[in-house]
Amino acid sequence: MLIAEMSNIVKRYGSSRVLDHVDIVIDEGEILGLLGPNGAGKTTLIHSLAGLIKTDSGEIKVFNEELQRNLSTIKSKIGLVTQEVTVFEDLTARENLEFFGGIYGLRGEELKKRVEETLRFVGLMDRAKQLPTKFSGGMKRRLNIACALVHEPKLIIMDEPTVGIDPQSRNHILESIRKLQQNGTTILYTTHYIEEVQAIASRVVVMDQGHVIAEGTVDELVENIQHEEKVQLEVEEGSEELAEQLQKINGVKQVIRNGDRFSIISRTGSGNLDRVLTVAKSTGGVKSINVEKPTLEDVFLTLTGKTLRDREDN
Numbered sequence: 001m002l003i004a005e006m007s008n009i010v011k012r013y014g015s016s017r018v019l020d021h022v023d024i025v026i027d028e029g030e031i032l033g034l035l036g037p038n039g040a041g042k043t044t045l046i047h048s049l050a051g052l053i054k055t056d057s058g059e060i061k062v063f064n065e066e067l068q069r070n071l072s073t074i075k076s077k078i079g080l081v082t083q084e085v086t087v088f089e090d091l092t093a094r095e096n097l098e099f100f101g102g103i104y105g106l107r108g109e110e111l112k113k114r115v116e117e118t119l120r121f122v123g124l125m126d127r128a129k130q131l132p133t134k135f136s137g138g139m140k141r142r143l144n145i146a147c148a149l150v151h152e153p154k155l156i157i158m159d160e161p162t163v164g165i166d167p168q169s170r171n172h173i174l175e176s177i178r179k180l181q182q183n184g185t186t187i188l189y190t191t192h193y194i195e196e197v198q199a200i201a202s203r204v205v206v207m208d209q210g211h212v213i214a215e216g217t218v219d220e221l222v223e224n225i226q227h228e229e230k231v232q233l234e235v236e237e238g239s240e241e242l243a244e245q246l247q248k249i250n251g252v253k254q255v256i257r258n259g260d261r262f263s264i265i266s267r268t269g270s271g272n273l274d275r276v277l278t279v280a281k282s283t284g285g286v287k288s289i290n291v292e293k294p295t296l297e298d299v300f301l302t303l304t305g306k307t308l309r310d311r312e313d314n
């Protein structure tokens with residue numbers, strides 16, 4: 001069964017089309033990973049789906065109902081974790097959850113029960129009486145997530161929930177997302193950390209410049225580029241000149257330079273290891289060279305020409 005269906009969505013800001021005829025479906029019970037570089041349109045898509053902004057055209061159905069016509073009912077069954085942490089600093093963790101639970105119509109014993117369950121679920125039971133000002137970034141994030149979970153939404157939408165937090169909290173969050181899925185919740189998960197998608201997503205949608213450019217399971221996406229070879233090269237002194245020379249080798253599709261390291265993607269069968277080595281040696285010393293199997297990161301690179309690591313920020 002489909003939990004959400006976005007068809008032919010267009011959203012413009014001024015003259016630029018931020019979402020350009022986007023089609024996305026979310027199946028019940030899946031964790032759909034939404035990947036895309038900066039400015040791809042992920043947040044705009046998520047905010048459209050959560051009913052926070054109106055699209056210019058297209059149709060959005062959530063729980064089989066037209067979104068804008070049934071906005072308040074649908075919103076009450078969605079949990080949105082925004083990119084920015086939105087908790088009240090002058091309320092304790094428990095009071096924050098009571099507030100958000102109240103907004104969603106929970107009252108009395110039911111509210112109390114859900115607040116306690118949610119605090120336990122995100123591992124903040126022992127911090128229930130503290131103000132978030134005393135929390136680490138990761139704990140604040142977990143509280144933020146808890147606020148979106150307290151009303152037991154059927155669909156949870158998360159916009160990069162693990163950016164800028166410690167590894168322990170990140171693992172806790174990923175583990176919690178798996179548990180939510182096991183309990184039957186559907187999750188749309190946006191991130192630029194490929195390894196997170198690889199770890200938890202049932203299916204992946206890749207966006208770039210307002211378009212969906214690929215979708216499938218991680219295995220399916222990697223399978224699509226199995227016809228490519230990747231040579232990893234490290235030299236003593238990398239230069240743009242070397243990158244240009246590598247790019248000229250027959251069969252080379254793409255060269256990505258990161259300082260002294262180069263990833264060279266070629267068509268399969270081009271046997272470019274030797275040629276890459278020769279070119280690299282002609283410009284200086286070679287530290288290491290090897291052929292690697294493509295990963296989801298390479299799928300992303302091949303599709304968008306961009307690396308998600310551009311914005312690695314923790």
Ligand SMILES: Nc1ncnc2c1ncn2[C@@H]1O[C@H](COP(=O)(O)OP(=O)(O)OP(=O)(O)O)[C@@H](O)[C@H]1O
Binds near residue numbers: 018044
């Ligand atoms: N309110 C707005 N007014 C004008 N332009 C906007 C607005 N919101 C987003 N944009 C533009 O739309 C494009 C897509 O932005 P969006 O935030 O959806 O991308 P994103 O994929 O979520 O990127 P990021 O990973 O950086 O959050 C960007 O070029 C952005 O500048």
